[in-house]
Amino acid sequence: MKIYAPEGSIGRPIHGLAEAPKPMSEARIVGLDNRKPGAALLIESAAKRIAQITGATWVGNRSKGTAATPVEDDLLAEIVNDADYVITGTAD
Amino acid sequence: MECEDDVCAMPLVSAGVRPELDLGTEDPEELMALFEANGWGDGLPLVAPTEERVAAMLAVGEGEEAPPPDEIVATLPPRFGQATRRLLAVNAVLAGCPNGVLPVITSAVRALTSPEINLQGVNATTHPVAPLLIVHGKAVKKLGFNSGRGTFGPGCRANATVGRAIRLILLHIAGSTVGDGDASTQGQPSKYSYCIAENTEETPWEAFPQRYGVDAESAVTVTCGENPHNFHDMETDNPEIILEKAASVMMTMGSNNAPLSFAEFFVVLGPEHAQIMANAGWSCADVQRCLYEKAKTRAGVFRRHFQVANWADTIREMDDDEMMHITDDPQNIKVLVAGGPGKHSCVIPSWGMTKSVTLPVTV
Numbered sequence: 001m002k003i004y005a006p007e008g009s010i011g012r013p014i015h016g017l018a019e020a021p022k023p024m025s026e027a028r029i030v031g032l033d034n035r036k037p038g039a040a041l042l043i044e045s046a047a048k049r050i051a052q053i054t055g056a057t058w059v060g061n062r063s064k065g066t067a068a069t070p071v072e073d074d075l076l077a078e079i080v081n082d083a084d085y086v087i088t089g090t091a092d
Numbered sequence: 093m094e095c096e097d098d099v100c101a102m103p104l105v106s107a108g109v110r111p112e113l114d115l116g117t118e119d120p121e122e123l124m125a126l127f128e129a130n131g132w133g134d135g136l137p138l139v140a141p142t143e144e145r146v147a148a149m150l151a152v153g154e155g156e157e158a159p160p161p162d163e164i165v166a167t168l169p170p171r172f173g174q175a176t177r178r179l180l181a182v183n184a185v186l187a188g189c190p191n192g193v194l195p196v197i198t199s200a201v202r203a204l205t206s207p208e209i210n211l212q213g214v215n216a217t218t219h220p221v222a223p224l225l226i227v228h229g230k231a232v233k234k235l236g237f238n239s240g241r242g243t244f245g246p247g248c249r250a251n252a253t254v255g256r257a258i259r260l261i262l263l264h265i266a267g268s269t270v271g272d273g274d275a276s277t278q279g280q281p282s283k284y285s286y287c288i289a290e291n292t293e294e295t296p297w298e299a300f301p302q303r304y305g306v307d308a309e310s311a312v313t314v315t316c317g318e319n320p321h322n323f324h325d326m327e328t329d330n331p332e333i334i335l336e337k338a339a340s341v342m343m344t345m346g347s348n349n350a351p352l353s354f355a356e357f358f359v360v361l362g363p364e365h366a367q368i369m370a371n372a373g374w375s376c377a378d379v380q381r382c383l384y385e386k387a388k389t390r391a392g393v394f395r396r397h398f399q400v401a402n403w404a405d406t407i408r409e410m411d412d413d414e415m416m417h418i419t420d421d422p423q424n425i426k427v428l429v430a431g432g433p434g435k436h437s438c439v440i441p442s443w444g445m446t447k448s449v450t451l452p453v454t455v
Contacts, residue, residue, distance in 0.1 A: 001118065002111040004141040004182040006132055006264040009109075011167040011174040 022084060025055035030083035032071065033063040039089045047087045059083055109179055111143045131269065133186075134259055134284060141185040149181040153195040154454045165198055166205040169212040171267025175201055180257075183264060187257035190249055192235050192455070196312055197257050199453045200225050203314040204258075208447035214316045215268035219348050220280035221443035223258060223316045224358070225287040226428065228301050231310035231455045232289040239289035241432025244320055255287030282319050288430050294363035295429040296370030301450050303376065308452030315358055315426070315448035318347070320438035331369040332382060334437075339386035341439040342418055342425075348444040350394065351401035353420040356447055358440040359383060362431040376427050384422035391416040 029051055031043040044061050051058040059082050064071045071079075079086055116122060120137050127133040139145070150161050159165070161178040168175055180197050189197070204211050204223060214221050227237045238248035246252060267273040276283070292299045301311040321344075323337045342349075342357055349355035359379075361369075369379055392412025394401070404420055419425065426448060431437075442448075 001115045001140070001142065003113045003115050003123075004109055004111045004143075004146060004179075005113050005130075006141070006179070006182050006186060006260065007173060008176065008179040008265055009174045011164070011172050 027054070027056040027084040028059050028082065029056050029085045029087060030059045030079055031061040032079065032086050032088035033061050034089045035063060035065070035067045036089060043087050043089060050087070056085070109176075109182065111141075111146075115140060132264060134256070134263060136256075136284070138186045139188050141182040145185045146178065146181045148191050149184050149189070149194055150177060152191040153193075154198075157454055166201050168201070168205065168262070168266035170216050170273045171265070173265035173267060175261065175265045179265060180261060183260040184253075184257045187253045187260050188249070189253040189257050190236065193250060193254050193257075195453050195455050196225070196227060196231060196235065196254055196310075197261070199312045199451045200254075200258055200314055201261060203312065203449040203451045206449040208449055209314065209316060210446045211266070213445055214443060215262060215266055215273060216275055217443065218275045218277045219443050220276050220278055220283070220318065221316050221348075221446075222280060222282040222286050222319075223262075223314050224282065224440065225255060225258060226300070226313040226315070226430070227254075227287065227289040227310075227453075228299060228313065228450075229290075229292065229308065229310040229453075231312075231453050232292070234310075234455055237287075237289035239291040239293075239430055241434075243288040243291070243430045243432075244438075251287045251289070252285055255282075255285030258287070259284060280319050288360070290428050291363055291430045291432075294366070296366055297376040297429075300426075300428040301452075304450050306450045306452055310453040310455050311450055312453050313448055313450040315356070315440065315442060316446045317358065317440045317442040320360065320440050322436055322438050324436045325365070326435045329368050329371070331372050331374050331379070332386075334365055334368065335379065335382045336386050338437065338439055339383055342383065342387040342441070343389060344441075345393075345397045347441040349441045350418060351398040351403070352444040353403045353407055353417075354424065355419055355444040356424045356426065356442045357383075357419065358426045358428070358442070358448070359437065360428060360430050360440065361437045362434060363429055364433065364435050365437045366429045377422075379427050380422040380425045383425045383427075384417060384419065387418040387425075388415045389418075390414070 029047050031047040033040040047058050118140050123138055123140050162176050164174045166175045181194055184197055232239050236250045238251050262268045290300050321341045323341050325334045325337050338359055391410040391414050394416055
């Protein structure tokens, strides 16, 4: 007589866990001005306030070319190198 | 960049399993010896999963809506075994399930893989947590589940074997075997089998799935928690007095829920207790709010017990003498009716880092 084994095949998890973020006190924050009117001031103020509350470091603002285009590749690479968190705006 | 977690790259169909294990006879002792030698089973006698029995289990249920038997229903941690309907049927046969219950088991396994359940943690923790299945609606009578007297206890094949099938699936496919995949310090009896049914006929309120947006004729809820903690009140027709007893059970400092302000409780009311509340004009939401208000104590008491706790920031800022709720939202207290005559009800504290899930069942 033949019967089934109960275990079956091994797969792999569909979702892995993301790497845990650093504590905010060790984080670097960059503001990304999307070039909408007033955005730079708003983003910088928000970034500085978050840095003040959490102990993070505000690195400074960066600006992309225009509001209507994606961030440029070289600027993206610079931000990845300089920051753990980015504060930016979308639309208006 | 190719994402390694891209679900599009995942196989939809398992290589499949075939009846390839040799068993000389259908002698139960021989089957037990074979399973013990392979580290399988739950220690109780098993039914041989022959090709005929598994085919019969697969044949009854979802009808034309049933997916192919080797399509992967879920991948179950910590072993990440691929659960197909055929493999679920194999384990249902092993557990002694009657034909027809496979759709309940399949929906329950899908529920177990919902992120809210946190199955990896449920299976691997030192806490004794076990998944409780609650069957709702038309499936209860059609498949022979007991929603009445002794619903948590022995004597009903559907309750006993469907709960057991889920445990065998977790042991065999998920790999939650004691030591390797299950670090449970003591375990608990509900790790053998844990399945009840909602007593809709004696529920004075809307049925449980409909209250949570599952508008199906049949459904199954999975919640991962401790064994039931009984409370009884045979003396009063005052809902508040009865629920004070329930709240006192919820307030145990030994529960995994105490240090987690978002943790969930199931309060399973016996029909007589539920009727007392309905007779007083109470809705189910009134019961939840009352339990929320009564299940609290001084914040200093919680702090004395727990140095490490996952509480909301507002709680951390409380003075020692301020009253702190055991859970931060009445919606974390799920109420339903099950059981038969008598004035007993129970509280089921969850494992804490898990939320219940209700899914439809096609029968």
